[in-house]
Amino acid sequence: MSQQVAQRYVGSPIKRSEDPRILMGAGTYVDDVKLPGMVHAAFLRSPFAHATIASIDTSLARKAEGVLLVYTGEELEALLTPGPYGLGLIMSMEKPVFSCLATDKVRLVGDLVAIVVAESRYLAEDATELIDVEYDELPPVATVEQAFDPSNPPIFEDLGSNILVQSEPHAFGDVEGAFSRADHVLRVTISQHRHQNVPMETRGCVASYDPATEHLLMWSANQGVHIHRTTISGRLGMDPEKVRIRTADVGGSFGLKLGGSREDVAVAAASRALGLPVKYIEDRYENLTASGQAREESFDVEAAYTDDGDILGLKVKMVMDAGAYPGLAGALPSMIESMLPSAYKIAALEFQSTVIVTNKATYVAYRGPWAAETFVRERVIDLVAHELGREPFDIRMQNVVTRGEEPTVMITGRSLVGVTVRESLERLGELVDLPGFRLEQEAARAEGRYLGIGMASYIEAAPGPKMPGMPLGREEMRMELAEDGKLIVFTGQMPHGQSHETTIAQVAADEFGVAFEDVQVVFGDSDIVPPGFTGGSRSATMAGGAAIMTARALRAKVLETSSHLLEANVADLRIENGAVSVVGVPASAMTLADVASAVRQPGRLPEGVDGELKVENAYDGGSGGWSGGTHCAIVEVDCETGLVHIERYVVTEDCGKLINPAVVDGQVRGGVAQGIGAVLLERSAYDDRGNYLTATFMDYLMPTTMDIPNIEISHLETVPLDPDVNFRGIGEGGMIVAPPTICNAIEDALAPFGVRIYQQHLPPAKLLELIGVIEPE
Amino acid sequence: MGERLPLRSRPTPTVHSRSSGDQLKSPPFAYVAPTSVEEALTLLAEHGDEAKLLAGGQSLVPLLALRLASPSALIDLSGVPELDYVRRENDHIAIGAMTRERAVERSEVVREFVPLLSVAMPLIGHLAIRNRGTVGGSAAHADPSAEIPAVAIACDAEVVVRSSARGERTITSDDFFQGFFSTALEPDEALIELRFPVVGPGTGVAFEEATRRHGDFAMVGAAAAVRTEGAHIVEARIVVIGVSDKPVRRREAEQALAGAEPTRAAFEEAAALAADSLTPPSDLHGTSTYRRHLVRVLVRRALESAVQHSQEGG
């Protein structure tokens, strides 16, 4: 039953319900949670990248002022059940197995050595300084070369080496044919540097174990309360029913806060041991050093192309640095492989990958975790264009797929249904006067000013196209009509900046027939919300669809029930403006509050009629689909200082039907800012002994509002694929495609110097080295 | 700077300096809030070198949080109003140690008589930092990339310091700034005042910086004050920051400009001289070679805009 619903809220840039409390400082972040009798945890962390713990003496710390508990790794491990932490849980990774705190040895600077709980965080930190640890240093494994060197000890003994996964080359299409038909082969090594999530709110939790009921209540910042609960109950050996995870406001995550961390488990165990609430808030040093980092890959690429600019095939060898305590990284190569051809008619691909472990922070999910494929491909397209002396825009137009024409499937097997990258390029061509820019660029060069334009395109599985044997998952939702007539929505989504309280309410209000203000979205409590998590650009389709399906089911139930109260035919009833009425008889209207209270009174409904105005439903993603688009940057490079100024940034994108354009624009802008940061500012730097060099904001440079240009955004008309649900996620796209966009623009600006860019990170000194103004050191 | 924490593991020379301090909460300290200079100096004498004066806290508080400084007591000068002033005294402008950077930035007197200080102020961090940060704090902290010490050196400013035991002494900027975070201040002395000579007519000034982001400490900065008469440069002063353990005056370059015509060639020659013989430090934000190159670029740009400024009437 697909019924036309009047849309009052969907599509409108309605103000976010979250904002009043957040902007007035009245939000509830983990650190705002204060429980009676609460005490505080601090961790002693490793100063070495790789060392065995020869001895550890906590006697002084135990006696220090205000100290309630000190655990070494071994002491804590005796209280736990071994198993995965963080993303390792979802990845069902078997090896390596590791402990909560380090027991035998430390594996990165910032590794967890001991936990101290004291009456205040200050006292806990003072006591960590009294723990005497003797380390015997081991050769650090901090680079790819060191990881491949068999004379270095394995970081994790059960892996036997420092190679986590190594695949055989996978061939798709006629690779040899493509390369033999090619007029040219481009051979380059392209790399992404390590950078990281850096949410404004660091990780943290408050664990509160009640010895009387043997229940654990844990407040934490996370992306999904149930995943979190599985880790906590699993490692603590507790019945999941006795663990309740609660989460209110989350100050960003970008993939970092998925799954219970080692710190979370240690804090929960400490609370259980003490029978007291224990708080731990990661500080910025810990966050930058040890919470997790992302994106360290290098690609040897061969690209086969013709004189005419057709890109025939790619051969790619990837090495990814998973850091220590790997979780996600092992799962990424297959995603990168399958996404590499993207929306282009690239008919052949050979892909081989190796994932190594090193003595660095764990490689975690970061907004578009597979984004390396976009960087590599969009760089290669520009490089090919430069080799041929062609406009990169034209090479894109020539190679991009056309809707309704072959190929409709990537050579790696992923359907391209509904992909509108071609349309986004066309739109960009209308918004940016490319020939005009080339004239301006030439005039500027004559004055010694170096302007450049760059573009890049991407697609984002949001949630991905429906394909046989590849279900999109199941998004559960529950709705009920409260006694006051308000619609209560229970979702497993765990918003951490995505505005679900607003967007889910918009969808549900339209479908159910109530005012936006009369919808309340409940999230973040494992005792009451259905399973789920927020990540992977899935929620627009999955939660949007679940909201439609569940509101529809509840509406049917309310109408059915009301038909008894109003003594009318269900088919003649409707819900509008918060009231049920017989079509054409406005006087018959009964408000939803009246309905909700009537069904609660005995005798108002006939025997056997279910008066519980509650439904549970689930959505399978319908036809699914892609988001995608093209970004364009115009930059000026100061060739005397190497500093880059972004003059203009234009986005054309298609995420289907917009639930809330203001929210979509916010997601795009945030992602672009992170992408600009990655290229110009952000790098998680280590020396070759695994010492972490960027542990404060003096060294790890985040872009500020002063560094981000105005971002112009143009939304494309969607291609409806599904009778009901055509919202698609947009969370990751900005971050995925901004880095190649900026790099392409910089390379274009520096064309007079013949500069070619193979590395994503371009600080000013690096640019002057590429130009040849200064010598590299 | 405070002493570094003893590392309780077996120390090795390869350990990165921050790797040992995994906390961001300060160690314990006593806090005292005097209301007069006299009282502050008495407290300072009592506590000796275990104590630190607290001005705007914009440098000291981060050091405490990182446990890179662990004083036993903080003597807070915020409640000492007598150190907050900007006034003209004869041929110099006197600025009290507790004058906020933002107040200096907005001061008409400073704009008119110490224009180089005026143009330097907006380059210090962000507004919120300048609302708290003080002139005395910046000078006493002596960060080699800070603007106020550079201006003091460029202008031949004098630094007035005082202790309860030995009273007051006046030190030239050249002698006051001794190196990386180090000054001529004795442990029992407080910085009281900076004295900037009033500039002569026809002087143009400029402060050019390369920063990775708006508001960051400069990778390299160049301050220039150029006095022109007719078609000639009479006197030029050039100081660069971010290249050594303290701001450095580039006297050879200054001499090359004295009497010269203000042409691009003259500026380039002076800029090359200014960059010559420097061996700046390398760090994550830029190599030594890059910084030396920046000196050349920024000195030239500073000279160009200083001369333009002087020709527009100073």
Ligand SMILES: Cc1cc2nc3c(=O)[nH]c(=O)nc-3n(C[C@H](O)[C@H](O)[C@H](O)COP(=O)(O)OP(=O)(O)OC[C@H]3O[C@@H](n4cnc5c(N)ncnc54)[C@H](O)[C@@H]3O)c2cc1C
């Ligand atoms: C994000 C950020 C960016 C910044 N960017 C810049 C920049 O670009 N350029 C720049 O120059 N600065 C910058 N600063 C530093 C800022 O200018 C500081 O305010 C200044 O360096 C110190 O001044 P304060 O009043 O805060 O001193 P405090 O931090 O209170 O003290 C600094 C030191 O001086 C000592 N001290 C203070 N007053 C006296 C006194 N009267 N006598 C003797 N000793 C004293 C203290 O004991 C301490 O050792 C930045 C700071 C931040 C946080």
